[in-house]
Structures are given as C-alpha cells and as structure tokens.
Amino acid sequence: MKSMEIVCVAGLLALAGCGTPSAPSNSRGFGMLASRQAGAGAAERAAAPENQPSNPNATFKGCWFKQGKSHYQAVDLSVGTPGTYAFNAYLYHGTTCNPNDMADQIGNGEKLGFGGYGYTFWFDRFANQKNMSARWYVGSDSSACVNYETAPSC
Secondary structure (H helix, E strand, O other): OOHHHHHHHHHHHHHOOOOOOOOOOOOEEEEEEEEEOOOOOOOHHHOOOHHHHHHOOOEEEEEEEEEOEEEEEEEEEEOOEEEEEEEEEEEEEEOOOOOOHHHEEEEEEEEEEOEEEEEEEEEHHHHHOOOOEEEEEEEEEOOOOEOOOOOEEO
C-alpha cells in the first residue's frame, strides 16, 4: 500500500469507533470512500506531523450517495492543503441545520489524514429521508448548511 492509502485506511478505522452517545445501539453511523484526484502528487506533499498546516482549504459539495437501492445524505469533499485535520459532521431533522433538531453525528473531531484524494462521507441511519440537513467540518473549515431536499447525486 502507498503511504496515503494507509493514512486513509487508518482514518477510516479510527472513525469506525466513533458515534453519537445518544444514537440508538443499531446505528452504524457513516460510510466513507476515497478516490485519487488528478493533480501534481498532492498525496506525496502531505504535511508531516511536525509541520501541520493550519487551514485545510476544504471544499464541500452536499450530495446523495447511492448504495444498492438506498440513498444517503453525503458530502464530496477535498482539501487544498494536505494534512491531518479534525473531522466532524452533524445531521439534522428538517432543512435548516437547527441544532435543536440534531439526528446524528459522525467524526467527533477525530483527526484524519487528508491528501491527494477526493472523499465522500455519508450518514447511513436515515436512508432516503429528504427532510434532513447537515453541516460538515474539516479542521477550521465548515460547509454551508446542506439541504437534502435539493441536494444533487454525488
């Protein structure tokens, strides 16, 4: 395995242990895919732990991830500055990201290595439910409120 692939797998394994304390016991929580992006070796330029960048320059695109016959609230994201950053996401009932309507959380601030890949993360507890919204966080960057009634496919 290439070093970036190991970071992605390690990050996925670390996230697998995360969950929301208030979530039902049957919750799996999330899914993740990483795919190589075209570019000039961003994975190879990933910062070493002693030289971490402060801003990931993340871009977020809220979308629906399809797996089998189900669709899940998701985000396609990438970082402009490779490095290790905290990851977090909140899913809400309703379309306005109202903190009083929180449905689920993934990431919980777990630090993940982001490099020359595009990433798709998704919640898997509320399949096919459109009346939902989410905010996604990587390091110091956050998405706008994603309204899943109007989000496109990933």
